[in-house]
Amino acid sequence: xxxxxxxxxxxxxxxxxxxxxxxxxxxxxxxxxxxxxxxxxxxxxxxxxxxxxxxxxxxxxxxxxxxxxxxxxxxxxxxxxxxxxxxxxxxxxxxxxxxxxxxxxxxxxxxxxxxxxxxxxxxxxxxxxxxxxxxxxxxxxxxxxxxxxxxxxxxxx
Numbered sequence: 001x002x003x004x005x006x007x008x009x010x011x012x013x014x015x016x017x018x019x020x021x022x023x024x025x026x027x028x029x030x031x032x033x034x035x036x037x038x039x040x041x042x043x044x045x046x047x048x049x050x051x052x053x054x055x056x057x058x059x060x061x062x063x064x065x066x067x068x069x070x071x072x073x074x075x076x077x078x079x080x081x082x083x084x085x086x087x088x089x090x091x092x093x094x095x096x097x098x099x100x101x102x103x104x105x106x107x108x109x110x111x112x113x114x115x116x117x118x119x120x121x122x123x124x125x126x127x128x129x130x131x132x133x134x135x136x137x138x139x140x141x142x143x144x145x146x147x148x149x150x151x152x153x154x155x156x157x
Contacts, residue, residue: 003041003042003116003118004038004116005116005117005118006038006039006116006117006118007117008020008117009113009115009116009117010084010085010113010114010115010117011084011085012082012083012084012085012087012113014079014082017079017082017087018079020087020117021077021078021079021087021089022077023039024039024077024089025075025076025077025091025144025145026144026145027039028075028077029073029074029075029142029143029144029145030143030144031063031067031073031142033059033060033061033063033064033067034060036059036063037056037059037060037063038056039118039119040056040059040118040119040120040122041114041116041118041119041120042055042056043055043120044056044059044118044119044120044121044122045120045121045122046058046059046062046121046122046123046124047122047123047124048062048122048124048126049124049125049126069097069098070093070095070097071095071096071097071098072094072095072096072142073093073094073095074093074094074095074138074139074140074145075091075092075093075138075145076091076092076093076138076145076149076151076152076155076157077089077090077091077109078090078091078151078152078153080108085112085113085114086110086111086112086113087110087111087113088108088109088110088111089108089109089111090106090107090108090152091106091107091108091109091152092104092105092106092107092152092157093105093138094131094136094137094138101130102130102131102132102133102135102136103128103129103130103131104128104129104131104135104136104137105126105127105128105129106126106127106129106157107124107125107126107127108124108125109122109123109124109125110122110123137155137157
């Protein structure tokens with residue numbers, strides 16, 4: 001079965017790139033590995049920190065492990081740069097581990113898309129910063145970030 005299209009489609013302009021980034025953020029904040037994986041081509045290749053993944057099955061397994069370990073996950077993505085078929089984002093997310101220790105993870109992602117709007121390549125570089133609970137900035141209920149919640153630039157991140 002052929003992959004469905006995933007709008008917005010390349011070539012990207014500023015507005016469509018911003019839309020693509022927000023759709024990705026919303027999907028990741030729902031923490032549904034199967035749903036998130038549908039944004040990637042069946043043969044998508046990833047580098048995430050030190051892991052190298054190939055295809056949706058590996059992406060789903062990775063995301064299941066991630067969200068079992070990274071509890072209370074809240075993510076904000078922001079467009080950094082774009083071209084006709086690629087987008088670069090910076091992001092930050094907050095999460096706690098099973099012992100209640102909080103972290104803010106910062107990073108950058110480089111994305112490449114096919115003509116159907118599916119991501120074919122994702123390279124992610126991420127650093128984790130331990131934070132105290134009172135230093136958290138992402139307090140919305142589980143799920144997508146509310147439309148009126150500040151983004152990374154507004155939060156000074």
